[in-house]
């Protein structure tokens with residue numbers, strides 16, 4: 577059993593009488609790629625917001641690398657890099673200029689920022705785009721730069737929210753390989769929130785199936801593979817077409 581870097585204990589969020597996240601208990605190990613899978617409104621984003629310390633739980637706790645996200649949100653933000661679905665850049669600046677800007681905001685000295693920016697451009701496969709303004713980037717290039725922008729802060733955990741939406745199939749495949757490589761080579765813990773079963777199946781080590789604020793199932797992808805099952809078999813066991821839950 578590796579070190580637990582994300583520990584959710586009976587995590588609950590209510591909006592008035594509505595329960596968006598319902599007593600979630602979950603431990604995620606260092607270096608794991610963990611998928612948050614579930615239909616719209618399942619509670620994935622609310623759970624992520626509580627991990628980031630941006631929303632307070634109604635009850636229960638979130639600990640990130642042993643730090644409580646609710647009481648110590650600033651410390652937690654240093655540990656987590658968050659890539660939203662649509663990342664914003666300064667469009668009239670190049671990729672490296674955008675990365676250096678982020679590095680400066682995070683207190684990284686100029687010389688180191690420049691070196692790291694160039695290293696990361698290479699690592700995310702944008703070494704041929706050094707002089708291009710980000711306003712002219714394709715969607716896939718923007719997501720790659722988004723990943724570099726998250727990594728320049730040296731996070732221990734990265735949270736990717738629907739990171740492949742709008743990218744073509746070849747771009748998706750490359751992005752998935754990049755995520756796997758980062759997790760394997762750098763021991764980075766990755767949370768991958770998505771509706772895409774096929775992508776979650778390809779990239780994740782374990783998957784949590786969310787519905788109506790609850791964690792319905794925890795799926796170990798290696799075990800699933802051994803049993804020659806597909807993630808869709810499990811998903812369809814819980815949901816009918818259109819996201820309705822089986823009784």
Ligand SMILES: Nc1ncnc2c1ncn2[C@@H]1O[C@H](COP(=O)(O)OP(=O)(O)OP(=O)(O)O)[C@@H](O)[C@H]1O
Nearest residue numbers: 591594595596614615616617618619620621622623
């Ligand atoms: N600020 C809020 N006030 C009231 N209800 C909210 C608020 N934020 C989220 N909810 C509700 O909580 C539930 C869970 O939403 P959440 O965004 O966490 O789901 P999700 O799984 O991330 O869905 P999606 O895949 O569509 O992003 C939804 O029913 C949503 O309408």
